Amino acid sequence: MADIEAQTNKKMESDRLEATAFSTKANHPVTWRFNDIHYKIKSKQTSFLIPKKEKLDERTILKGLSGVVSPGEMLVMLGPSGSGKTTLLIALSGRINGHLDGAITYNGKPFSSEMKRRIGFVTQDDILHPHLTIVETLAFTALLRLPNTLTKQEKLAEVEVMISLLGLSKCKNTIVGSQTLRGVSGGERKRVSIGQEILVNPSLLFLDEPTSGLDSTTTQMILTMMGEFAKGGRTVVMTVHQPSSRLFYLFHKLLLLLEGNAVYFGKGSEVMDYFSSIRYSPSVPMNPSDFLLDLINGLSMNDPNEDPTIVKQKLVSSYKNNISEKLKSERQESDDEHWCKDGSYEDSNFEIWPTTWCQQFCVLLRREIKERRYESFSAMRVVQVLLIAFLCGFLWWQSDDSHLQDKLGLLYSIQNFWAFLPVLKAISTFSREQKILEKERSSGMYRLSSYFMSKSANDLPMELALPTIFTLIVYWMTGLKPTLPHFLATLFTILLNVLAFQGFGFALGALIMDQTAATILGSVLALAFVLTSGFFVQNVPQFFAWIKYLSIGHFTYKLLLISQFKADDTYPCPKFGGLCKVGEFPNIKQIGLEGKATTVLALVVMLVGYRLIAYIALLRIGVTKKN
Structure with a gap:
């Protein structure tokens, strides 16, 4: 009985911490739009026959992508390797170098220094100091990124809450480690990376492959946590390689990418109906993400002999005919409905740096x-x-x-x-x-x-x-x-x-x-x-x-x-x-x-x-x- 009571109290404490952390509304909810995004890169190539001769090779990475995500929604980008997921994520977070065509707005405003502070970005690789412990890592992040409206004690209290929320209490005094230095596990290291960004209560959170290399249990915990985080009025955007069927339906919105082109943008729950409407559906029950990735790679279950190139062309064409125009009207409607009354995320008390x-x-x-x-x-x-x-x-x-x-x-x-x-x-x-x-x-x-x-x-x-x-x-x-x-x-x-x-x-x-x-x-x-x-x-x-x-x-x-x-x-x-x-x-x-x-x-x-x-x-x- 004592064990059951202890487990019950522990569960209640966990629920309390989660409610404290995620029920708090975003300070500045952001409706995020991107319209007709194009991105090209130029790289030098040396001729094999004439080594001294160099030519510029121009590649188009993103080809006219558009969309809108509102506060409280979680957008997941899905596509095979090389489809442009990470490039788009970096571009939309304002971190890309080079020339980017198109418009990206946050509550109708362009990217700014204030918006940079409202954005959290979790990279695919966990970029952390290997010799610091978990509590030290999060404490230094809090002391640097949280504003001076909080005292040092209040910032450190936020760290303790975050450690409990992430389930890292038992290993909080263990060093983070790296590939060459033994530390916490890969899943724990990923949660530390996410915790660094959640600490500042960002209005817009980007995550690049947050479940890469993790087991199914840890993956579910992270995606569920991100869904709860979005419910507080935040906008969450992530790339995922191949989610399980159990996790697939957690996605509010889904963007499918094919070689830099969009082939679907809309509710995750409606994606299978959409492809059925254009005569592409699985012949046997299967994981939706497996079916979609096969389809994006040009493999049609309806006609295995169909040329993959033709399948890809049909998918891009169907998107332009069926979704693109509808998406334009949705963006126009959302332009008149901002979570902030003045259509801005600006704060009159904003300072460029959170600390001195x-x-x-x-x-x-x-x-x-x-x-x-x-x-x-x-x-x-x-x-x-x-x-x-x-x-x-x-x-x-x-x-x-x-x-x-x-x-x-x-x-x-x-x-x-x-x-x-x-x-x-x-x-x-x-x-x-x-x-x-x-x-x-x-x-x-x-x-x-x-x-x-x-x-x-x-x-x-x-x-x-x-x-x-x-x-x-x-x-x-x-x-x-x-x-x-x-x-x-x-x-x-x-x-x-x-x-x-x-x-x-x-x-x-x-x-x-x-x-x-x-x-x-x-x-x-x-x-x-x-x-x-x-x-x-x-x-x-x-x-x-x-x-x-x-x-x-x-x-x-x-x-x-x-x-x-x-x-x-x-x-x-x-x-x-x-x-x-x-x-x-x-x-x-x-x-x-x-x-x-x-x-x-x-x-x-x-x-x-x-x-x-x-x-x-x-x-x-x-x-x-x-x-």
Whole structure:
């Protein structure tokens, strides 16, 4: 009896949570229309016989699609792979790049920054931070996307309700995981993705293949949940590959796509009657979705010998004759009936960003720290730096000015080591999170500047601590100038060099967004900077001498020389009478020991300039197209 009572109480609590979450009406219900949507892409093709000859191949992906979906309705797009489902979904959510013909309106208005905040989009692949737990993932989403009209405690309370609603209470403290990192199951991960979007109570929710790869029980739970979510006055649009017959009749509206053409748009309950009216019906009882997909692929059960091409042509023609004109009149009627009295979703209190810049920066910084707390490469880097530091210390043990060339080799090696290490690390900073950045920027979650600064700030402790430890070890072991001003000047130069090369890595990674290609190019350019630093080649040809002014390594090496030597300092040189001036040493004379302020300024300009390039390059990510 106790078990039965506990189960009953648990069921009542579940029903209460569901009622709390889904009975709340949408803040701004949206009637969504799309009319005569065309979308073409151009791609370069290389001729097989003439590899150097390229031609532009234009493909039409969407061919004049139209429809209307009202608040409280769930539209499902069905069609074989390559029919244009995902492309249409992305286009209708305002996230497509390129030229899109046709009109898409939301309560009669075009896409806007406010509408972007009213839209939720669940991608087919679950784009989540793998090292965060479920509760952390949803909490950071709530703190970033929910407005400041709610307190932090109220936002976190919403998270707890959502976790209970999604049935994730038992695993809420488990990391999300990924294909290479063990975490929650695929169905649980999908529910987390959906929960991120439901949290903000969107007026319009798009889902791309939300049931892909899931078992039938989880699939039914998700589709049922979406049906309940729509009942609160929201508009739900999703693509589904092949639903079961039990789930098929949950769909309020159905859009069937065939190679970019519509072959049906209307109520899901009436689709079989429509195809029967044009003489296409199953000869045996079967899953409606199986029959429709076979039919769209040109397989007619009425006449198995009928040419598939002819079947497809008949379906497209029948749609234009029987549904297209009727759809136009329905859209015209719905133009006069908006859920909002003024026909608008606009809010007089609307602000572009749900939270302040400082809030975004702090939350993103905390998320970044938590996400990367499990990474092992930081410990490996510490060991790497310590090994190189002691190796340098023993190789140049208490080197004095009688071996001036050896000291120059030490300074060059330090500059060289702290050129490649920060570049190779910084290159992957943005490329590994490109999909997450695209997803979150498209939803208007935060400013790009707050994201950029949080990434930079998270790397600073490690980027500054390791060079400092390295310098402390090497400086005193190798017998460099044993005074505090000389030590601080050397440390300042190394840190400035690290930050400048880090900015260079940021810029490369943001511009290329391919870790392998960026690493190769970064290694080549970093090596070019090192080679032009002035240690290896003093007599660079005039036509190529200008490159040193673009080299971080050149200015760093010069500043390291200035931090240790003055032109009037002397060193033992028995061949020339016992003592010689440091400023006359060939390798130093070529570079010079003057212009300290100018050298520092050049490195600061590079430090800021490369970061500015990286920031500008990131602006293109997650920018939605205004239709």
